[in-house]
Amino acid sequence: MADDETNDFASPACFLHEIDPAYSGLSASMAWADVNRWRKAERERLIAERLAVPADVRAGWGEIIAAGVLAEIGDVSGLIVSAYWPFRGEPDFRPFMEEVAARGGRTALPVVVEKGQPLEFHLWQTGEALSRGVWNIPIPAERRPCMPDIVISPVVGYDPACYRLGYGGGFFDRTLAALPARPRVIGIGYSMARLATIHPQAHDIPMDLIVTEAGTVRPQADVSTVRALT
Template identity: 75%
Template sequence: MADDDIPATFASPACFMHEVDPAYMGLPGPLDLQAWKDVSRWRKAERERLIAERLAVPAEKRERQGKAIAAGVFAEIGDVRGRIVSAYWPFRGEPDLRPLLQRIAAHGGCTALPVVVETGRPLEFHLWQEGDALTRGAWNIPVPAEHRPCTPDIVLAPVVGYDPACYRLGYGGGFFDRTLATMPTRPRVIGVGYGASKLATIYPQMHDIAMDVIVTETGIIRPQG
């Protein structure tokens, strides 16, 4: 099922980090407050542009791209037996990786979804696989109904945009950066998005954490620079 078929109540992005002071969000502040404001303004505009562009792509094309992305992610992960892979519930034109989670489970891996506990706090990860019950979490995004916290070995992070250094432009909530910064053992982090979302740079700030790789329908991007 394409994410556009999900009821609108499931399709609300996280709050925008650019609207609050980084210190309030529990993240390191910028060296220059004016620079931070300029970058935040630019990111907001790019975020809106990229989301609008991917939503304008026909659903059939996005589905084909999603399958290519899923195949690339599966190959990049390698042997999944005994490993926990966290993905996400798709919305606003994101690649739908739910079939990939089924494939991972079929090959002996465990799967999970991220859960927003509270604004300003790191994400939690809870085990979930196809067929398990869901409930509505923050912003009405589906999350596992049963709380089974876990520490994933691999985190698949959706990107609105990305740059050659594998920095991720997200929705502005800061959840992934905050979570990765506080995890005692960092998982392997694979950004997932479309080739058309590439930017020359996202102007990374002190709190931004680069992905290990980014997978698009056109190939694998590994950090440069």
């Protein structure tokens, strides 16, 4: 997904991400301004950490994640699957889109239309023309809007309840809230991006599941379970 904003990296935000939220002083009722500051620091830390992983290692993880997603979807024939163009160390899912097309599915890319507005999805497959969109991320040159059956969304961070920490633009949640029918939403990312919680707010929408190179995460809302996993 392209809910991105460009940020300079800051120093790592200590180790609050590894501590039970109750001990870090971040309560479920904390003000949005405090949550937003905390998320910004975590976003910068997590992006810096994944970019520090050698590219060949990330590529290997990406292949494992793609295989896991295909296993979760099953038969893709006749389905429209929206993936994304890789950005800032995200798993490269371009080979995944080729595999979906080879198996009889159709692929699409998300497109940022305007700040503060939901994303659009446009059909695209490998070999078709691209143009430059917001943040210079490639988008389909030919606009063919569609409604995907499955949306693959990269995460900056995630928690055991399958809430996603994105880039801060809010496009992902805004898009899901606006769609007339919700697609199956699969988050993907590296296991190193796991957080105890992202401190979800009323506007946050969890994913159906998250696939990492270490396995699949399915929503677990029990606080005791969250603490046990930290």
